[in-house]
Every structure is written in structure tokens, then in C-alpha cells.
């Protein structure tokens with residue numbers, strides 16, 4: 001593709017980067033990325049990928065913007081409350097970078113629609129807040145041989161892992177969803193807003209690394225950090241030989257929707 | 269006594285301590301929210317009681333992390 005003068009200017013800090021250059025920027029502009037969840041992680045990821053010029057960004061989320069989202073979901077603004085998150089996100093992306101083609105799916109990712117939706121994309125981003133969809137994304141991406149980035153945050157901590165076919169998948173590390181009765185009580189939940197930005201921008205960097213082929217992805221390594229101490233650590237892992245989905249004899253051969261329990265803060 | 273590493277940090281434990289016991293002394297309140305790797309290999313939950321730790325073992329506790337707003 002030929003860049004216009006405006007595009008050369010817009011992407012000049014990428015083009016100046018020796019590892020990216022014009023060629024790398026072209027790969028970004030040709031990239032198709034699906035972001036699952038336009039929430040705490042999806043918001044910074046969508047903004048940075050849009051700013052970077054990712055050519056096609058798909059966003060799937062069935063929720064509307066709630067006042068309690070604005071503490072960390074930086075793509076949504078106060079006037080967006082009650083607006084579908086995918087619409088709010090699309091509006092900001094269009095304002096930020098008209099080069100980006102935004103495709104919105106105002107629905108939940110389910111066992112039924114997952115493979116059909118992800119098939120059009122080069123890379124999938126897990127920006128979800130719940131385990132059923134995290135496992136669904138993993139299984140769909142393993143089955144469809146799509147790379148994806150897993151992200152999880154809780155309180156002051158975050159974790160992320162990048163999957164490409166052949167590397168350890170989320171189930172290699174976390175065999176199956178935790179039992180609902182084991183999850184902590186509401187008083188133990190919550191998240192420091194900036195954690196979503198810290199982890200989301202790491203995930204966005206992984207997407208751009210994948211699209212441009214630059215550097216080493218977070219494959220077979222789980223990056224974890226705790227913002228209370230600002231200790232970062234990568235835990236080396238490897239594919240598990242009896243992984244339920246990515247091993248040679250998988251027990252998970254089709255997608256399932258796990259049950260979801262929600263913790264809502266009661267309004268007084 | 270044995271010297272092991274838990275999440276990269278040195279820890280001194282009783283000899284032949286099991287993974288279940290290690291979870292207890294590290295105050296892991298909800299073991300089903302943790303996945304455990306010993307020397308780079310994951311141990312299935314059913315084997316926590318029988319997996320004994322020895323000198324220089326490297327143990328990683330990997331915690332389930334969702335999204336902070338929904339718990340499950």
C-alpha cells in the first residue's frame with residue numbers, strides 16, 4: 001500500500017523505529033484484530049491499536065456503559081453512560097484514527113458464534129472480565145489455530161500470556177475454570193483502575209509485535225505483576241502434554257459455554 | 269530442612285513437605301484458585317497431597333485472574 005503524506009506523518013514514530021519502518025507499519029495497517037470485551041482491558045487496547053493504525057478492529061461486547069465502568073474503561077466518557085460499549089468505542093476510534101475500519105458485535109461471545117466471528121481475524125485479544133469467556137476464547141483460538149493474548153487483572157495484580165499455535169495455551173496453565181463456590185467474596189474483588197491500563201498496553205504491544213514480527217512474544221511465559229510492590233515476573237511454562245484442548249489427544253473438542261456468576265455491588 | 273524457591277523467592281521448609289502443606293504455610297486461602305508448577309511442570313490438584321518437595325525445587329503459584337469487576 002502507498003501511504004499518503006498524512007499517514008506518513010501520523011505513523012512517523014513507528015516508521016522511524018528501525019524494527020518497524022514502512023514495512024512494519026504496512027503490516028499494522030493490514031492487520032485484523034478482534035477485541036473481546038470493550039471494558040477495562042479492551043479500552044486501552046482498542047485506543048492503542050487504533051492509534052497505531054491497525055486496519056480492521058473488531059469489537060465484541062454486549063454490555064452498555066455503566067457509571068462504575070468509567071473508573072478504568074478509558075475509551076468511555078461520562079456522556080456515554082447507557083450507550084452500548086461497542087458504539088461508544090467505535091465513536092472514539094473513528095475520532096482518533098479514520099484509517100481504522102471498526103466492526104462491532106453487540107453481543108456476547110458464545111460457543112455458538114465464536115468460531116464464526118474469529119475466523120476473519122489475524123489475532124484475538126482477551127479483554128474479558130470472566131472465566132467462562134476466557135476459556136471459550138482459549139478453546140476457540142486453539143481449535144481455529146488463531147493467536148491470542150490472555151489478560152487477567154484483580155485488585156493490584158495483572159497477568160498476561162500470548163498464545164500462538166504450538167505454544168502453551170491458557171488451559172496448559174489453568175486446566176479448567178475455577179469452581180464458582182471457590183471464587184473470593186465480593187469484598188475481596190475490585191481493581192485499581194490503572195492496572196487495566198498497565199496490562200492492556202502490554203497486551204496491545206504484544207499485538208503490534210505479532211503483526212510486525214518484531215521481538216519475542218510472551219509465549220510459554222506468563223507475565224505477572226503486583227502494583228503494590230511493582231514487582232514484575234515472568235514464569236516460564238511449556239505446553240502440558242495432557243492439556244485438555246491443545247494436546248495430541250484433547251478432551252475438549254468442541255466449544256462450551258461455562259456458567260457465569262456475577263458479583264454486583266448492591267446499591268444503597 | 270530444605271531450601272526451595274516459591275515464586276522466585278527462597279523459602280526454607282520441612283523436609284519432604286507436600287504441596288498441600290506448602291499451600292497452607294503460604295496462607296493460600298483458596299487452593300482451587302491456584303495452579304501449581306513444580307520445576308516447570310504442572311501438578312494436578314489430586315496430586316497435591318502426595319507431591320513431596322525436595323532441596324532446590326522451584327515452585328510457582330499461578331493465580332486465576334479474571335477482570336476485577338465480575339468474580340467468576
Ligand SMILES: [Zn+2]
Pocket residue numbers: 168169170171172173239240243244245246247
Ligand atoms: Zn494447552
